[in-house]
Amino acid sequence: MNDNELRQNVIDELDFEPSLDAANIGVAAERGVVTLTGHVASYFQKMSAERAAWRVKGVKAIAQEIEVRLPGDRQLADDEIARRAVNILAWDESVPTDAVKVRVASGWVTLSGSVPWNYQRTAAEYQVRKLSGVAGVINNIELVPQVSAVDVRQRIVSALKRNAEVEADRIRIDVRDNGLVKVEGVVDDWDERQAVERAVWSAPGVHRVEDHLRIM
Incomplete structure (x- = not known):
């Protein structure tokens, strides 16, 4: 997919999102990096625009520059x-x-x-x-962490293996005693990356997540 096709797909997804008025949003795309500019009428719409852009296949990163201009x-x-x-x-x-x-x-x-x-x-x-x-x-x-690092890691690994969206063998998990979880490895797309993050955050005692996953 070239930059023009990716840009148009993001524009179409923004227009398709029912919670969003995309009339004043600008979109640029370069090598998988999408930049959103312009303005919307609420912070909720700003976040809706970002979520819509992430849903588009081929998006690897987003520069969020939309302003909130309240009527x-x-x-x-x-x-x-x-x-x-x-x-x-x-x-x-x-x-x-x-x-x-x-x-x-x-x-x-x-x-x-x-x-x-x-x-x-x-x-x-x-x-x-x-x-x-x-x-x-x-x-x-x-x-507030409530369980040991070993227990947290085991719960995360088990959750990843149960998840049909995730190739668990490609993911590495490192849990520290202060509740920090470092996630490394590769995923196929943004949906798989979000599935990994949800699994990590679902474990009790997770205080902070450092996501080093790469989209291939």
């Missing part, structure tokens, strides 16, 4: 955004009660605190992304 009627004061963020987190059963703290400055929401599982950390960010008036989200929520 005048959707601009909210920071205290109102903070109040809405606290409320939406309280309603989400996957986020532990009072585990996440919220700070808002110029529309940017910073999440802090600690949770035991990565899906809880991800859920908190996902909920806040959807709020009107949010210009961006910084997720500083920490994960």
